[in-house]
Amino acid sequence: MTTSMERAAGFGVGGGMVGEGGLSEDRAKARDREEKIYVTVRLRPLSSKEVANRETTDWECTNKQTITFKHPLPERSPYPSSYTFDRVFGPDCPTKQVYNDGAKQVALSALTGINYSERSLCFIYLFIIVPVFNNLAATIFAYGQTSSGKTYTMRGIVESATIDVYSHIQKTGEREFVLKISGLEIYNEVVKDLLNPESGPLRLLDDPDRGTVVERLKEEIVRDYDHLQQIIRSCEAQRQVGETMLNDTSSRSHQIIRLTVESYPRGVLDGSPFKSLIASLNFVDLAGSERASQTLSEGSRLKEGCHINRSLLTLSSVIRKLSGGSKSKSGHIPYRDSKLTRILQHSLGGNARTAIICTMSPAHVHVEQSRNTLFFATRAKEVTNSARVNLVVSDKVLVKQLQKEVARLEAELRVPEASLSSEALLQEKELQIQKVHPHIL
Numbered sequence: 122m123t124t125s126m127e128r129a130a131g132f133g134v135g136g137g138m139v140g141e142g143g144l145s146e147d148r149a150k151a152r153d154r155e156e157k158i159y160v161t162v163r164l165r166p167l168s169s170k171e172v173a174n175r176e177t178t179d180w181e182c183t184n185k186q187t188i189t190f191k192h193p194l195p196e197r198s199p200y201p202s203s204y205t206f207d208r209v210f211g212p213d214c215p216t217k218q219v220y221n222d223g224a225k226q227v228a229l230s231a232l233t234g235i236n237y238s239e240r241s242l243c244f245i246y247l248f249i250i251v252p253v254f255n256n257l258a259a260t261i262f263a264y265g266q267t268s269s270g271k272t273y274t275m276r277g278i279v280e281s282a283t284i285d286v287y288s289h290i291q292k293t294g295e296r297e298f299v300l301k302i303s304g305l306e307i308y309n310e311v312v313k314d315l316l317n318p319e320s321g322p323l324r325l326l327d328d329p330d331r332g333t334v335v336e337r338l339k340e341e342i343v344r345d346y347d348h349l350q351q352i353i354r355s356c357e358a359q360r361q362v363g364e365t366m367l368n369d370t371s372s373r374s375h376q377i378i379r380l381t382v383e384s385y386p387r388g389v390l391d392g393s394p395f396k397s398l399i400a401s402l403n404f405v406d407l408a409g410s411e412r413a414s415q416t417l418s419e420g421s422r423l424k425e426g427c428h429i430n431r432s433l434l435t436l437s438s439v440i441r442k443l444s445g446g447s448k449s450k451s452g453h454i455p456y457r458d459s460k461l462t463r464i465l466q467h468s469l470g471g472n473a474r475t476a477i478i479c480t481m482s483p484a485h486v487h488v489e490q491s492r493n494t495l496f497f498a499t500r501a502k503e504v505t506n507s508a509r510v511n512l513v514v515s516d517k518v519l520v521k522q523l524q525k526e527v528a529r530l531e532a533e534l535r536v537p538e539a540s541l542s543s544e545a546l547l548q549e550k551e552l553q554i555q556k557v558h559p560h561i562l
């Protein structure tokens with residue numbers, strides 16, 4: 122079955138149900154966990170063009186966490202010679218290892234972070250389990266100058282992460298899973314649907330429950346692993362790519378692919394109150410910063426470059442403000458200055474787990490851009506997210522679900538030929554709950 126549905130997909134991480142308007146505090150039980158963004162740096166090998174131009178390598182990874190400028194710096198140099206991150210990857214490092222050490226934990230946290238085995242995390246009203254929504258999402262970014270290896274890296278990350286998602290599904294036989302995917306690009310500050318390119322520019326809306334919402338963004342239900350790969354490939358095929366002096370296949374837009382994983386206890390899928398655990402994984406392949414003087418862009422390439430640089434500048438400003446400690450965090454953060462930061466607002470300083478992989482060329486000709494990337498990465502390390510593994514439903518959703526369940530139970534009790542008395546029915550409910558959440562009763 123290839124069911125697809127068009128709807129306004131909430132890109133605000135977690136659908137904005139936690140910590141936003143419309144919540145009763147006493148219903149909200151969240152475990153805040155302050156978490157820094159996980160920041161890694163990947164140094165690619167010199168490209169054949171760079172080798173042909175007799176470029177030298179400026180950087181080396183001196184240990185698992187440190188990247189060092191290879192040449193002596195003048196005494197009063199404003200630049201450090203070494204930079205330390207959660208992990209750095211040298212030119213020989215395969216993408217699989219970048220995934221394992223730089224993104225896997227964050228990717229899987231969207232799945233395994235759902236802690237529905239904790240008694241305190243469930244709400245029980247007369248044997249009705251209120252649906253518990255996991256609002257946490259994982260976001261993996263690739264950031265770096267043009268031709269530094271973002272798309273190369275993200276392709277491998279997406280592949281490994283989707284393999285892990287399916288492996289998790291296979292291992293979790295007691296639950297039934299529904300995977301949905303959506304994809305968008307931001308090209309020249311216009312949001313486009315990669316699954317439905319004919320739809321034209323999409324608007325961003327502010328939803329009090331779900332945060333920033335991309336209106337009419339198509340979300341497709343995934344049949345299986347092969348289908349997922351096929352959709353991802355078709356998103357890539359739709360993405361704006363152009364040739365520049367630095368990259369024959371330069372991505373001219375920011376791409377965000379979102380995989381939403383919903384799961385239900387097996388056997389209680391239809392009309393059950395035992396819905397629904399939702400997690401999402403965002404894969405963000407940013408367009409690369411570039412200098413017109415290096416890319417020799419003109420015409421539409423130049424215009425694209427300006428839009429790319431401007432939105433990356435806003436991203437840097439957001440990161441800079443967020444990294445300034447809690448004082449400046451409470452000040453104005455310019456999320457709304459670009460579509461990119463608006464859409465990614467919750468992944469930056471919000472309820473999310475985030476990994477940023479910064480990619481770099483080792484070539485001397487790019488030394489300035491590489492330092493900018495390292496500077497960005499250093500700032501990003503200081504950004505704290507409040508990852509909440511939780512457990513809240515908005516009032517609206519809660520009331521709706523409760524009304525539905527009460528109506529269903531009333532209907533069951535009203536049927537005269539029902540084989541079960543109301544006491545037996547309650548016992549049956551109790552058994553059902555025990556089956557699904559054995560620790561609770």
Ligand SMILES: Nc1ncnc2c1ncn2[C@@H]1O[C@H](COP(=O)(O)OP(=O)(O)OP(=O)(O)O)[C@@H](O)[C@H]1O
Nearest residue numbers: 165266267268269270271272273368371372408409
């Ligand atoms: N780690 C790597 N090992 C080998 N080749 C790489 C690596 N990283 C990138 N490359 C190669 O370098 C070139 C540029 O990479 P890529 O297109 O991923 O850069 P990008 O940062 O996405 O650029 P842009 O911002 O212009 O889209 C490609 O030919 C790619 O195959």
